[in-house]
Amino acid sequence: MQEPLPTPRSVGFDDQQLLAWLKRGIDEHALTAITDAQGIIVYANDLFCRTSGYTREELIGQTHRVVKSGLHPPEFFAEMWRMINAGEIWHGTLCNRNKAGSPYWVESTIVPLPGPDGRPQFHLALRTDITRIKRAESSRAAAEAKALQISEQLRLFFDHAPIGISWVELGHDGSRDIYHPNQRFCEILGLTPAEASDANNLRLATHPDDRARQDELTASLHRGERNSFTMEKRYRHSQGHAVWGSLTMAVLRSSTGRITHLFAMLEDITARKQTEAVLHDTLRRSEELERIVNRSPSVAILWKAGPSWPVEFVSASIRQFGYAPEDFIGRRFSFQGITHPADRARVKAEMAAHAAAGHGEYNQEYRLVCADGSTRWVDDHTVVRLDREGNVTHHEGLITDITARKTAEAREREQQERDLRLAGEVQHHLRPHVFPGVGEVEIAALAQASAHIGGDYYDVLPVAPRQWGFVIADVAGHGPGAALMMAACRATLRLCAVGEPSPAAVVRRVNQALYSDMPGGMFITMFYGILDRDTDQLRYVRVGHEAALLFRADTPIEATQNGTELLRAGGLALGLDAGPIFDATLEEGTIRLGPGDLLALYTDGITETADATDTEFGWERLAGVLRQHRDRLLSELPDEVDRALAQFAPLAPRADDRTLLLVRPK
Numbered sequence: 001m002q003e004p005l006p007t008p009r010s011v012g013f014d015d016q017q018l019l020a021w022l023k024r025g026i027d028e029h030a031l032t033a034i035t036d037a038q039g040i041i042v043y044a045n046d047l048f049c050r051t052s053g054y055t056r057e058e059l060i061g062q063t064h065r066v067v068k069s070g071l072h073p074p075e076f077f078a079e080m081w082r083m084i085n086a087g088e089i090w091h092g093t094l095c096n097r098n099k100a101g102s103p104y105w106v107e108s109t110i111v112p113l114p115g116p117d118g119r120p121q122f123h124l125a126l127r128t129d130i131t132r133i134k135r136a137e138s139s140r141a142a143a144e145a146k147a148l149q150i151s152e153q154l155r156l157f158f159d160h161a162p163i164g165i166s167w168v169e170l171g172h173d174g175s176r177d178i179y180h181p182n183q184r185f186c187e188i189l190g191l192t193p194a195e196a197s198d199a200n201n202l203r204l205a206t207h208p209d210d211r212a213r214q215d216e217l218t219a220s221l222h223r224g225e226r227n228s229f230t231m232e233k234r235y236r237h238s239q240g241h242a243v244w245g246s247l248t249m250a251v252l253r254s255s256t257g258r259i260t261h262l263f264a265m266l267e268d269i270t271a272r273k274q275t276e277a278v279l280h281d282t283l284r285r286s287e288e289l290e291r292i293v294n295r296s297p298s299v300a301i302l303w304k305a306g307p308s309w310p311v312e313f314v315s316a317s318i319r320q321f322g323y324a325p326e327d328f329i330g331r332r333f334s335f336q337g338i339t340h341p342a343d344r345a346r347v348k349a350e351m352a353a354h355a356a357a358g359h360g361e362y363n364q365e366y367r368l369v370c371a372d373g374s375t376r377w378v379d380d381h382t383v384v385r386l387d388r389e390g391n392v393t394h395h396e397g398l399i400t401d402i403t404a405r406k407t408a409e410a411r412e413r414e415q416q417e418r419d420l421r422l423a424g425e426v427q428h429h430l431r432p433h434v435f436p437g438v439g440e441v442e443i444a445a446l447a448q449a450s451a452h453i454g455g456d457y458y459d460v461l462p463v464a465p466r467q468w469g470f471v472i473a474d475v476a477g478h479g480p481g482a483a484l485m486m487a488a489c490r491a492t493l494r495l496c497a498v499g500e501p502s503p504a505a506v507v508r509r510v511n512q513a514l515y516s517d518m519p520g521g522m523f524i525t526m527f528y529g530i531l532d533r534d535t536d537q538l539r540y541v542r543v544g545h546e547a548a549l550l551f552r553a554d555t556p557i558e559a560t561q562n563g564t565e566l567l568r569a570g571g572l573a574l575g576l577d578a579g580p581i582f583d584a585t586l587e588e589g590t591i592r593l594g595p596g597d598l599l600a601l602y603t604d605g606i607t608e609t610a611d612a613t614d615t616e617f618g619w620e621r622l623a624g625v626l627r628q629h630r631d632r633l634l635s636e637l638p639d640e641v642d643r644a645l646a647q648f649a650p651l652a653p654r655a656d657d658r659t660l661l662l663v664r665p666k
Contacts, residue, residue, distance in 0.1 A: 031106060031127040034113075037085075037120055037585060038570055039063045051129055053099030067096040069103050070608075074476045075521045078576050084112045084123055085572065085581045093130070101614065105134040119584055164188045164245075164266035166196070170259055188245060188268045190238030207234035207242070214247075221251050222259065232269065244273040271398075272361070275383060278315075279396045299399040301328075301335065305392045309336050312394070320401065322371025340367035340375060345643060349650035353612065355392070360384045365402065377406040438468050440533055446638035446660040448605075455482030456603050456657035457490055461497055466533040469497050469506075472601040472661050473526040474545065476573075481519065489514060489524055489574070503528045503541045504588040511543075511574045511582050518575035525573045527601050531593055536665070538593040541586060544573025546604055549623050551630055553596025564623045567591065598630055599663040605656035606641070611649040621648070626662075634664050 026032060027045050031052075034043035044059040052059070052067050059066065072095065083090045090110040097103050106127035115121030158165055164185030169178040181196040195201050206214060210233040217229045228250035235243045245266045252261040278300045297320075302313040311328040318325055327333045339347055343366040354362045364380045379402045385394040438460070445458055455475030463469045473489055475482040489510065496509040507528055514524070527548055529540030542548070550565040569589030572582050593599060602622065609617040625644045629637055638660055645658070 026126065029128065031125075031129065033059075033064075033125045033127075035064070035123045035125070037122070038568070038587070039123075040568070042122070048127075051098065051104060052096070058099075064096075067098065069095045069097040071095040071103070073521075074523070078523060078573070080110070081572065082576060082581070084110050085120060085577075085585055087112050087114065087118075087120060094127070104129060104131045106130060158182050164264075164268075166264045166266075168262040168264075170262065172258070174259075185264075185266055188243060188266055189235055205235050205238075207236060210234055218249065221249065221262075224253075224257055227251055227253070232273075242270075243268060244270045271381060272383075275381065275396065275398050278398065279383075297400070299397075301397040301399060303335065303395055303397070305394060309334055309395075311335065321368055321376060338369050340369055343367050346646055346650060349647045353651050355384075357612070360386075365406075368399075376401055377403045440666050441468065441531070442634040442662075442664045442666060444634045444638055444662045446641060446658065448642075448658040450605070450655060450657050455486050456605065456659035457486045458601070458659055458661045459490060459493070460661075461494055463497055463530055464499055464501065467501060467530055468533070469503075469528065469530050470599075470601065470661065470663055471526065471528045472545070472603065472659060473524055474603040474605075474657070474659070475524050476522050481522070485514075485518070485522060485524065488517065489526075493528070501530060501532075501539070502588065503530050503539050504586050507541050507543055507574065508579075508583055508586065511577075512579055514575055515578050523573040523575040527567075529599075531663070531665075533665075536592050536594050537590055538599070539588060539590050540567060540569065541588050542567065542570035543582075543586070544570070544576075546602060546607065546619070549600040549602075549619065549626065550591065550593075551598040551600070551623075551627060553594065553598075563627070565591075566619075593663075593665055595665050597665060598626065598634075600626055601661040601663070603657060603659045605658040606645065606660060608656065609645050609649050609658070610652060612651060617645060617648055634662055637662055 027047060029047075030045075031048040032043075032045040033041055033048055035041050041059050041062055041064070044056050049056050049059065054066065080090050080092065089112070090108075092108055094106050094108050095103050096106060107130050108125060108127045111124045111126075112120035113122040113124055158167070159182055161182060161184060164182065164187075166179065166181040166185050168176055170176060176199070179197045179199075181193060186193055186196045189196060189202075189205050191201060191205070203211065210231075213231060214233060217226075217231060220226050221229070228248065230246065230248040232244065232246050235245055237243050246269050248265045250263050250265075251259045252263075254260050278296065278298075279302065296315065296317055299317045299320075300313070300315040301311060301318075303309045303311045310331070311334070314325045314328050316325055318328070321338075323333060323338070328335070336344065347364060347366050350364055361381075361383050364382065365377065366380065367375050368378055369375055379400045381398045381400075383396040384392055385396060387393050443460055447456065447458065449456070455477055457471070457473040457475070459469075459471045461469045461471070471493060473486070475485045475489070492510050492513045493506065496506045496513075500506050507526065518524075523544070525544035525546075527540065527542045527545045529538050529548075531538045540548070547570075548567040550567060551563070552565070555563040567589060569587045571586035574582075576582070600622070602619075606622060607617055607619050621644070622641065625641055626637060629640045632640075641660055
């Protein structure tokens with residue numbers, strides 16, 4: 001018979017000592033956190049704080065979104081919540097991001113801790129930091145995959161490189177066994193791949209005055225005097241015009257010194273050469289060059305670095321926009337002043353972003369307001385001039401009227417996207433644009449889809465006399481599928497909301513109706529509140545959605561984020577569960593929404609907008625914008641939020657739908 005295991009007391013220590021030792025061991029080994037049923041952190045150990053970079057005070061009261069890396073898809077977390085809400089233990093590997101923005105990996109075990117009713121009341125999360133293991137695995141995997149990937153990477157780079165590249169493999173007798181130019185190489189010269197593969201065609205395409213210099217440099221390669229050279233030369237494009245190119249040639253040699261491969265890289269520098277030709281002598285006020293510049297259809301401009309952009313030279317071709325050069329030299333007008341008002345903030349933000357990135361040359365497209373009040377689109381090619389210390393002294397601009405091109409592009413884009421635009425218009429009409437006569441409540445909204453059609457939804461609907469429902473929702477995903485589910489959600493909610501004073505009862509019915517038709521991996525987050533104007537009570541539910549922001553009328557504008565209330569009462573997103581778990585986790589909240597109080601409902605497309613450093617806009621910045629402008633007309637606040645987003649991330653594409661609904665009782 002096997003002997004019984006010893007008890008703590010039989011080996012010289014008691015249960016309390018064992019628990020203390022176990023806690024110390026866990027704290028030294030595992031990142032430990034305890035959350036409530038809604039995922040709010042109520043305990044975090046020291047190792048969790050050190051690894052995440054947040055203090056315990058910063059973690060308590062937050063969800064684990066504070067360390068969210070964005071690496072995992074929504075369905076990953078949906079499955080995790082499904083298991084732990086069902087009382088099952090979840091095991092998995094997570095990538096989180098610390099306060100400094102660096103990722104770290106953990107092997108995680110989440111244990112549901114049941115309450116008196118048997119349902120999960122808390123969740124215990126034990127995580128082991130495996131970042132070093134992940135990095136080692138990544139390095140090993142990268143090394144193993146490198147041989148398989150390098151040819152594909154080189155092919156993609158070769159075919160889609162922004163500069164022209166040609167590759168030649170030479171035989172033992174010096175003949176060309178293989179010669180292949182990429183697409184950009186052919187485009188620069190206006191030749192087909194077959195034509196560009198013929199060395200005689202390339203020689204004929206070279207300007208006669210540059211052939212001897214290239215022949216001498218190429219001969220020096222074959223003599224072994226050098227392994228590479230770079231020269232600027234002219235080509236004759238197949239359509240007859242001249243093309244300036246910066247040509248770099250490099251060779252690979254065998255152990256005996258024989259050239260085995262020859263590479264050529266060709267960059268089209270025509271625009272740079274034209275700009276240099278226009279602006280070089282402009283600084284010397286050469287009358288002859290000024291006549292050439294002034295006859296150009298493009299406008300050459302030189303302005304000094306500084307907040308007011310003082311113009312030091314502008315070509316006479318500015319007259320095509322109704323202005324004279326002396327208008328700018330004499331400070332009557334500034335280029336900032338004639339930039340279309342709707343484009344000024346964007347242009348300044350883009351200039352700041354290019355400066356921060358150290359770009360010495362860049363293009364911008366914007367509108368100019370002509371002297372007669374008309375508007376023209378221009379392409380502004382800017383070159384940044386630096387002094388010896390690297391400080392910006394001047395900006396050189398070559399401004400070209402592209403109105404015809406923009407008009408043609410708009411016409412072509414409209415033709416190509418007619419069906420999507422029609423679908424977007426249908427969806428647009430599904431959203432309220434003239435809000436119902438609530439009378440005693442101000443309402444304003446912002447809705448921007450990442451494409452023509454999106455998955456965000458907001459609405460204002462009558463529930464009962466003097467009771468109004470306010471809803472905002474976000475369908476996981478984009479495109480037609482998300483738009484169809486949004487339309488289904490809207491129709492179902494409107495049917496279920498009439499006469500029902502409980503938001504929780506409404507969303508339960510909506511979930512039951514949508515669950516069977518919800519595609520796999522898709523779900524809907526929603527905030528739905530009902531405002532009773534007789535009692536000023538707002539009853540609300542938040543199913544997987546962002547917490548709403550509430551600004552009290554009696555809180556000073558100077559207040560910090562402590563002056564912003566977060567409406568957190570929530571539950572599981574729509575479509576993740578047929579009913580039992582969804583109903584059990586649903587929580588309905590109640591607050592008083594008095595005159596002048598501002599309620600802000602929004603989707604994560606706003607808060608997760610990221611700048612060039614991958615820093616997110618966040619709810620704190622959104623709250624700051626709303627606090628700063630809350631005394632203005634409510635209809636003006638969506639535009640202020642839109643401007644703040646554009647200035648925060650001027651070069652970032654819109655990756656997600658952005659929706660904002662503002663409610664303020666009078």
